[in-house]
Amino acid sequence: MPELPEVEHARRSLEHWLRGATLTVAVLHEHRIGRGTTARAFGRALLGRHVLGVERRGKWLRLVLDEGFLFSHLGMTGKWVRAAPDDEPLRFERARLDGKLRGRTISARYLDPRMFGSLRVAKEDLPAWRALGPDPLHDGIDVDDMLARLARRSGAIKPALLDQSLIAGVGNIQATEALFFARIDPRRAARSLSRKEVAAVVRGILRSIKRTLSIESGPSITYVEEPGAKNPFLVYDRGDEPCPRCRRPLHKIVQAGRSTTFCSHCQR
Numbered sequence: 001m002p003e004l005p006e007v008e009h010a011r012r013s014l015e016h017w018l019r020g021a022t023l024t025v026a027v028l029h030e031h032r033i034g035r036g037t038t039a040r041a042f043g044r045a046l047l048g049r050h051v052l053g054v055e056r057r058g059k060w061l062r063l064v065l066d067e068g069f070l071f072s073h074l075g076m077t078g079k080w081v082r083a084a085p086d087d088e089p090l091r092f093e094r095a096r097l098d099g100k101l102r103g104r105t106i107s108a109r110y111l112d113p114r115m116f117g118s119l120r121v122a123k124e125d126l127p128a129w130r131a132l133g134p135d136p137l138h139d140g141i142d143v144d145d146m147l148a149r150l151a152r153r154s155g156a157i158k159p160a161l162l163d164q165s166l167i168a169g170v171g172n173i174q175a176t177e178a179l180f181f182a183r184i185d186p187r188r189a190a191r192s193l194s195r196k197e198v199a200a201v202v203r204g205i206l207r208s209i210k211r212t213l214s215i216e217s218g219p220s221i222t223y224v225e226e227p228g229a230k231n232p233f234l235v236y237d238r239g240d241e242p243c244p245r246c247r248r249p250l251h252k253i254v255q256a257g258r259s260t261t262f263c264s265h266c267q268r
């Protein structure tokens with residue numbers, strides 16, 4: 001499932017393909033992805049527009065146009081891939097954007113088998129974009145601010161890290177990995193963490209995101225849940241496998257409906 005590193009990968013790709021281009025094709029094949037933006041409104045809002053840049057905040061992408069925006073959320077299985085302009089629609093293709101720049105056309109296709117993603121045109125920022133907390137790469141995370149916000153919460157640290165208004169872009173994978181790096185037990189009460197421990201969690205989040213980004217640097221990426229994908233993560237989804245640090249078996253538990261893997265010896 002796409003989290004911050006995968007969405008950042010998509011941002012870099014879209015920026016590389018479409019920045020400066022004029023949109024010559026804008027088709028929404030599947031109205032469900034529009035979440036209220038119809039196929040007609042999609043084409044009308046985008047055709048002929050210039051792409052000034054592609055921005056990301058948390059798991060959201062924002063194509064900045066000379067008039068308005070296109071917001072893209074990859075949901076659970078969404079991805080942007082490049083195709084040749086005369087290629088037929090690809091498997092699971094839900095939308096298409098072609099951009100022309102200096103006589104050359106690049107065709108970007110949005111694929112999403114399960115269709116939890118969304119593509120919405122808007123004149124101003126979506127409420128979901130405005131509600132996001134600081135983005136670890138874009139804004140950085142202030143340790144004292146995070147400490148104060150965790151102190152006001154009930155519940156365990158791991159589910160808290162998934163709250164997009166606390167930190168934008170961290171999902172189940174990055175939270176699991178970050179707590180391993182920080183040596184913090186995911187079951188700890190969020191408000192029980194000391195300043196030093198919160199600082200370790202913040203460092204763990206950055207370390208995990210940067211590690212994932214360095215692994216996922218090819219032209220297209222495979223999500224860990226996809227058939228045949230290798231698990232590149234240290235502890236995520238590795239229940240009963242040996243801890244990479246102490247070799248004792250990792251534990252798998254469920255918290256707030258999401259799986260968590262951790263080492264009860266290394267993470268206190």
Ligand SMILES: [Zn+2]
Binds near residue numbers: 243244245264266267
């Ligand atoms: Zn261990």
